[in-house]
Amino acid sequence: MRLSKRGEYGLRAMISLANMLDANQQNPIIPIKEISRTENIPIKFLEQILLTLKNAGLLQSKMGFGGGYYLAKPPTEINLGQIVRILDGPLAPIRCVSQMAYEPCACPNEATCGLRMVMRDVRNAIANILDNTTLADVTERVNRTPFEV
Amino acid sequence: MRLSKRGEYGLRAMISLANMLDANQQNPIIPIKEISRTENIPIKFLEQILLTLKNAGLLQSKMGFGGGYYLAKPPTEINLGQIVRILDGPLAPIRCVSQMAYEPCACPNEATCGLRMVMRDVRNAIANILDNTTLADVTERVNRTPFEV
DNA sequence: TCATATTCTATTATCATAGTAGGCTATATA
DNA sequence: TATATAGCCTACTATGATAATAGAATATGA
Numbered sequence: 059m060r061l062s063k064r065g066e067y068g069l070r071a072m073i074s075l076a077n078m079l080d081a082n083q084q085n086p087i088i089p090i091k092e093i094s095r096t097e098n099i100p101i102k103f104l105e106q107i108l109l110t111l112k113n114a115g116l117l118q119s120k121m122g123f124g125g126g127y128y129l130a131k132p133p134t135e136i137n138l139g140q141i142v143r144i145l146d147g148p149l150a151p152i153r154c155v156s157q158m159a160y161e162p163c164a165c166p167n168e169a170t171c172g173l174r175m176v177m178r179d180v181r182n183a184i185a186n187i188l189d190n191t192t193l194a195d196v197t198e199r200v201n202r203t204p205f206e207v
Numbered sequence: 208m209r210l211s212k213r214g215e216y217g218l219r220a221m222i223s224l225a226n227m228l229d230a231n232q233q234n235p236i237i238p239i240k241e242i243s244r245t246e247n248i249p250i251k252f253l254e255q256i257l258l259t260l261k262n263a264g265l266l267q268s269k270m271g272f273g274g275g276y277y278l279a280k281p282p283t284e285i286n287l288g289q290i291v292r293i294l295d296g297p298l299a300p301i302r303c304v305s306q307m308a309y310e311p312c313a314c315p316n317e318a319t320c321g322l323r324m325v326m327r328d329v330r331n332a333i334a335n336i337l338d339n340t341t342l343a344d345v346t347e348r349v350n351r352t353p354f355e356v
Numbered sequence: 357t358c359a360t361a362t363t364c365t366a367t368t369a370t371c372a373t374a375g376t377a378g379g380c381t382a383t384a385t386a
Numbered sequence: 387t388a389t390a391t392a393g394c395c396t397a398c399t400a401t402g403a404t405a406a407t408a409g410a411a412t413a414t415g416a
Contacts (some may be wrong), residue, residue: 059208059291059333061300063374066322070314073321089392098313103375109394122383123391138325142208151210164247165219170352172222172345173215176287176336183332184208187325196321203319212405238361252406258363270362271414 065146067099068107072116072141076133076193077200089126107145114144133193142188149188150181157185214295216248217256221265221290225282225342226349238275256294263293282342291337298337299330306334 061069071093078086090108094101108127111117118130129136142149143158150156154163154171155178165171210218220242227235239257243250257276260266267279278285291298292307299305303312303320304327314320 059210059295059298059300061208061326062372066301069322077321091392100375102377105393106375106395112393119393120383121381121391121393123389124384125382125392127393146208149208151208152215170349172349173218175348175352176340176345177210179336180333183336184329187328187332191325196325199324200319200321203324211403240361249406251408254362255364255406261362268362269414270360270412272358272360273415274361274413276362 059151061142062146064103064107065142067097067104068111068141068145069138070097070099071104071108072111072129072136072193073196075117075127075129076136076197079133079197083132085128087120087124087126087128092126111141111144114140116140116144129193133197135192137189137192138187138196139185139189139191149184151177155181157181208300210291211295213252213256214291216246216253217260217290217294218287219246219248220253220257221260221278221285221342222345224266224276224278225285225346228282228346232281234277236269236273236275236277241275260290260293263289265289265293278342282346284341286338286341287336287345288334288338288340298333300326304330306330 074093074097075088078088090101090104093099093108094104108117108119112119112127112130116130116136117127119125119127139149148156148159150159152163152174153159153161154165154168154174162168163171163174165174168174223242223246224237227237239250239253242248242257243253257266257268261268261276261279265279265285266276268274268276288298297305297308299308301312301323302308302310303314303317303323311317312320312323314323317323
């Protein structure tokens, strides 16, 4: 049930970019090198990950001197489910309960397959959290945390 | 976020064994070959899986003629979380939120790590389902299903 | 003693993961 | 316009996990 490094790094990078919005919600342009340094992610690996997220429409970039990456949409409109699916594929533990990549499984009758019923619940539980948590939610939660503890 | 074939086959086999309890809850001894056939699982692969589950204390076996596997405990006392952990390892998407196999992650401060907060929720959601679903629950749910639909 | 069944270890093919390498293209600025 | 900076893109590789397969050894009932 694990998240790959690819997925983890991608999430960390996106959360990091969302945290860099200033008070006016202006979207700063951050070079890969800087994200790599602050998040401790191998730079060439991060390049690939950010490029993938860009091609999927979650990031935009500016090339050349003074360039870098920035969020393609406000943090309220990007959720963690999107990011994980782009980098790691379906959230579902087994394909026969996947919404985005359904495939039939080997069991004789899917409608009465006990494993499938439970795994559908698991998929829905994961999706409910990740699809309903935006980058803005994460930022807000982190900012709130020190005062709660 | 996926379940391996190993984990899937193990769950199917255990659910299958639980379904074979008769009205008196007597625990029949089922040879690997039979489970392999009914569940469409490669027999030599299933051998390894059942042996692992036996060594972990969830199954018992009888060797020789008339032998096979049977549940070590009543289906009400075996939950899916145990099975998955034995075959696939921790339920947590990342190690730093694992209860059974915690490892520190690379982030500077775990207490204020946004990714960690969300992934802890995901871990708990998965664990709440799998640790609270017994083999008996699965059997009961399947038996109830046709009448609901 | 034979057929059946589990036990146990080794081996293997394939794929995913987690990178690394290097050349190419675009852009600001000196 | 040269240069440094920064993203774009493709290829490659090492490692380990996954999903088996193979075969011999051991136990047991008839």
